[in-house]
Amino acid sequence: MTAFRAAATAALPAALLAALIAATPALAETTLSIGTQQEPTSLDPTADATASIDGMLVQNVYETLTQVNEPGEVLPQLAKSWTVSPDGLVYDFALQSGVTFHDGTTFDANDVKFSFDRAMAEGSVNPSKSIFAPIASVEVTAPDAIRITLKQKDGFFLFNIAQGDASIVAPESVDGNATKPMGTGPFMFTDWTRGDRLVLTKNAAWRDAGSVAIDRVEFRFIAEPAAATAAMLAGEIDAFPGFPAPELMEQFEADPRFTVVVGSTEGEVILAMNNSDEVLKDIGVRRAISHALNRDAIIDGAMYGRAQPIGSFFAPHHVSYVDLTGTYPHDVAKAKALLAEAGVTAPEFLLRVPPFPYATRSAEIIQGQLADAGMTVKIENVEWGFWLDEVFKKKNYDLSIIAHTSPNDLGNFARGPDYFYGYDNPEFVKLWDAIKFEADPVKRDALLKDAQRMVADQAVHGFLFQLPKLGVYAKGVTGFWNSSPVLYQPLATVAKAN
Amino acid sequence: MTLLILRRLLGFALTLLAISAAVFFLMNVLPGDPAMVILGIESTEDARAALRDQLGLNDPVIWRYLAWLGGAVQGDFGVSYSFKVPVAELIAERLPMTLALAGLATVVTVALALVLGVYAATHHGRAGDWAVMAFSQLGIAIPAFWLSMLLVILFAVTLRWLPPGGFPGWDDPIAALRALILPATALALVQSAVLARVTRSAMLEVMRQTYIRTATATGLSPARVMWRHALPNALVPIVTIIGMQVANLVTGTIVIENVFYLPGLGRLVFQAISNRDLITVQAMVTLFAAIVVTANFLVDLAYLWIDPRLRART
Numbered sequence: 001m002t003a004f005r006a007a008a009t010a011a012l013p014a015a016l017l018a019a020l021i022a023a024t025p026a027l028a029e030t031t032l033s034i035g036t037q038q039e040p041t042s043l044d045p046t047a048d049a050t051a052s053i054d055g056m057l058v059q060n061v062y063e064t065l066t067q068v069n070e071p072g073e074v075l076p077q078l079a080k081s082w083t084v085s086p087d088g089l090v091y092d093f094a095l096q097s098g099v100t101f102h103d104g105t106t107f108d109a110n111d112v113k114f115s116f117d118r119a120m121a122e123g124s125v126n127p128s129k130s131i132f133a134p135i136a137s138v139e140v141t142a143p144d145a146i147r148i149t150l151k152q153k154d155g156f157f158l159f160n161i162a163q164g165d166a167s168i169v170a171p172e173s174v175d176g177n178a179t180k181p182m183g184t185g186p187f188m189f190t191d192w193t194r195g196d197r198l199v200l201t202k203n204a205a206w207r208d209a210g211s212v213a214i215d216r217v218e219f220r221f222i223a224e225p226a227a228a229t230a231a232m233l234a235g236e237i238d239a240f241p242g243f244p245a246p247e248l249m250e251q252f253e254a255d256p257r258f259t260v261v262v263g264s265t266e267g268e269v270i271l272a273m274n275n276s277d278e279v280l281k282d283i284g285v286r287r288a289i290s291h292a293l294n295r296d297a298i299i300d301g302a303m304y305g306r307a308q309p310i311g312s313f314f315a316p317h318h319v320s321y322v323d324l325t326g327t328y329p330h331d332v333a334k335a336k337a338l339l340a341e342a343g344v345t346a347p348e349f350l351l352r353v354p355p356f357p358y359a360t361r362s363a364e365i366i367q368g369q370l371a372d373a374g375m376t377v378k379i380e381n382v383e384w385g386f387w388l389d390e391v392f393k394k395k396n397y398d399l400s401i402i403a404h405t406s407p408n409d410l411g412n413f414a415r416g417p418d419y420f421y422g423y424d425n426p427e428f429v430k431l432w433d434a435i436k437f438e439a440d441p442v443k444r445d446a447l448l449k450d451a452q453r454m455v456a457d458q459a460v461h462g463f464l465f466q467l468p469k470l471g472v473y474a475k476g477v478t479g480f481w482n483s484s485p486v487l488y489q490p491l492a493t494v495a496k497a498n
Numbered sequence: 499m500t501l502l503i504l505r506r507l508l509g510f511a512l513t514l515l516a517i518s519a520a521v522f523f524l525m526n527v528l529p530g531d532p533a534m535v536i537l538g539i540e541s542t543e544d545a546r547a548a549l550r551d552q553l554g555l556n557d558p559v560i561w562r563y564l565a566w567l568g569g570a571v572q573g574d575f576g577v578s579y580s581f582k583v584p585v586a587e588l589i590a591e592r593l594p595m596t597l598a599l600a601g602l603a604t605v606v607t608v609a610l611a612l613v614l615g616v617y618a619a620t621h622h623g624r625a626g627d628w629a630v631m632a633f634s635q636l637g638i639a640i641p642a643f644w645l646s647m648l649l650v651i652l653f654a655v656t657l658r659w660l661p662p663g664g665f666p667g668w669d670d671p672i673a674a675l676r677a678l679i680l681p682a683t684a685l686a687l688v689q690s691a692v693l694a695r696v697t698r699s700a701m702l703e704v705m706r707q708t709y710i711r712t713a714t715a716t717g718l719s720p721a722r723v724m725w726r727h728a729l730p731n732a733l734v735p736i737v738t739i740i741g742m743q744v745a746n747l748v749t750g751t752i753v754i755e756n757v758f759y760l761p762g763l764g765r766l767v768f769q770a771i772s773n774r775d776l777i778t779v780q781a782m783v784t785l786f787a788a789i790v791v792t793a794n795f796l797v798d799l800a801y802l803w804i805d806p807r808l809r810a811r812t
Contacts, residue, residue: 039769041536041578041580041581041582041769041773041775042580042581042582048536048537048580049536049537049538049539049540049541050536050538122544122548123548123551124545124548125537125545125546125548125549125552126545127536127537127538127540127541127545128540128541129541129542129544129545130540130542178581178582178583179582179583193591193665193667193761194581194588194591194592194761194766195592195760195761195762195765195766195769196664196665196759196760196761197664220664220759221759222663222759223756223759224756224757224759226647226757227650227662227663227756227757227758227759230647230650230651230654230655230662230663231662231663231664231759233655233662234650234654234655234658234661234662236661236662236663236664383530383772384530384535384772385528385529385530385531385534385535385772385774386528386529386530388530388531388534388535388539389529389530389531389534390529392534392539393531393534406540
């Protein structure tokens with residue numbers, strides 16, 4: 001070996017040897033491979049709602065003015081601080097200085113204005129265009145300062161602009177973001193083999209690069225739960241933060257090579273009822289259905305016990321959560337009595353189920369529970385595009401099972417009768433407006449609790465459980481969020497012990 | 499012969515035309531708005547309208563089909579709605595892997611099936627025959643998905659000889675081949691089960707013929723009788739089944755690529771359908787149809803090569 005090396009040194013020109021040494025990767029490089037079930041189609045979170053785009057890229061490649069941490073608090077990001085005018089309408093943001101995009105172009109207030117104007121523009125295809133609706137204007141007040149003026153107060157504004165939809169992009173690179181995302185974050189986009197993997201590498205120029213422990217991140221797309229399990233067991237994957245199969249968690253818990261974390265997401269799973277339907281618009285019928293449901297049995301059967309029951313449309317990990325699971329306890333006799341009182345005999349419902357395991361598994365259990373209370377449910381498993389069209393757009397359904405994964409989505413009940421709930425309650429609209437405009441945290445907390453109670457009392461839907469976040473990690477991997485208040489997962493704080 | 503090929507080429511073109519039209523109109527009556535799928539349930543109606551406009555979905559269906567067809571004959575299959583890159587590029591980056599997988603699976607299938615089938619036929623009624631028949635019965639009954647998982651658990655998780663899935667790309671051909679061994683085996687075991695049975699019965703049929711007895715009587719070795727005289731005469735039904743299995747192989751790769759998370763065409767078509775990426779589905783289904791039609795055409799040509807009597811007739 002030594003002889004060979006000496007011979008090689010003698011034979012090769014020094015420059016070539018130097019090049020060879022330089023090409024050898026540093027031994028200390030830490031690569032983290034993360035399994036993810038959903039594969040993105042485009043890499044631009046400002047033009048496509050696919051959750052995995054945000055999951056992989058937001059706060060890693062792209063950054064936003066503000067960011068949200070695991071408990072759901074709003075923190076500075078590209079905006080290092082801000083002030084709000086007393087009337088709550090004018091936000092003045094002071095921006096980080098010395099920030100560059102990964103292609104070397106400088107970040108400044110003009111990029112912020114460009115990003116917001118683009119999202120708000122008439123022909124904009126931003127998937128959450130409504131979060132920009134309260135904005136009246138965006139002005140550059142200095143190269144490192146931006147002023148956003150609102151038309152009306154918006155208590156969710158700072159939280160909303162922390163989302164991937166409000167990613168700060170550059171006019172120079174925005175058109176390429178669908179395939180070559182360009183941001184200012186701690187990781188740079190490196191490579192994407194569609195159908196296989198997406199690779200990020202550490203951005204050494206990031207303002208806090210010293211604290212980033214991972215040099216290279218590989219997201220591997222594995223849709224099939226059995227394949228995901230095999231990949232974890234074979235040591236191909238270090239982390240699966242959104243593991244797709246609750247039934248397989250026990251296997252990992254029993255294995256000392258892994259850490260299993262069951263956290264929560266923002267996804268409230270509901271038995272959606274079409275409140276504009278002739279039969280279901282009767283609150284007595286909706287209450288009967290609510291009494292007929294046995295949440296614990298649904299959670300055991302569909303989620304292998306790994307989910308928290310909910311009694312209203314609100315995440316249990318939120319500070320303003322009220323436990324309303326006791327509003328309509330499982331009571332078959334009561335359900336039958338309520339149906340009789342409503343003058344409804346042997347009702348039949350069409351349950352259209354989207355293709356998600358939590359939904360398809362819950363459907364048959366719910367069918368059985370409603371049958372016990374004298375209600376016939378016809379299950380129709382439909383594909384996602386069909387669901388969006390027939391259930392969501394055309395309200396062509398009686399019942400459905402769906403998780404609402406957006407944060408702060410209690411406002412869905414204020415969307416009026418055209419929304420697929422078919423729920424029309426001006427009182428709730430008034431309450432939600434009050435919540436939106438309320439800046440005082442104590443008053444706002446009380447209002448949020450009132451809103452949860454109103455929705456539960458009206459039995460608008462059957463409230464089932466909070467969608468869990470099931471994480472499986474190889475021992476030594478740390479820093480992943482247990483629960484997800486937003487769609488993204490920052491990787492700057494993740495580490496892997498070798 | 500030339501006439502046959504010309505007739506087949508015309509049929510080929512007409513089949514593709516019919517299939518592309520059928521797929522186009524079917525995909526367009528299927529409920530589901532691509533803009534809604536892409537932008538999600540929080541999107542506003544005006545954003546969806548803007549996207550539909552960008553994608554050209556507001557034009558009449560007939561016009562869109564003709565525009566697509568006009569582009570397709572010139573090799574332009576349009577730009578994917580959801581991936582935002584040319585469909586031809588999407589297909590081109592995935593085709594080599596799927597072809598390699600299907601090719602490898604076919605080679606293993608044919609080799610395994612011929613050996614097993616001939617072995618069973620020559621050991622007719624004995625233990626070896628029963629073993630082959632039992633294997634093929636199992637192969638027909640076991641779903642490819644389940645078989646794949648068994649292979650992964652044994653060879654990737656327990657023994658760690660091969661990767662459990664994924665594809666490292668072609669830069670390292672050895673690694674690429676290693677990644678394809680388990681999926682190709684899973685596909686081939688199921689396919690060869692059917693083919694082994696057909697080979698066995700075709701061989702048994704041929705071995706009853708008097709010319710086999712004559713060949714044996716002239717003092718040729720049993721192996722020479724088998725491979726030189728019996729097998730070539732048993733090939734027509736075997737080739738027919740191979741041709742039919744190409745269609746199965748195409749659908750089989752969709753399942754297998756999902757189980758082994760391989761970046762191939764099967765996974766792309768699955769994704770494109772759920773994303774309502776109509777323009778991508780359109781090109782892919784037409785491509786699959788072209789593959790199956792080509793396979794059938796090659797089978798017909800193979801008949802001519804195998805059986806000189808057919809050559810005389812055309």
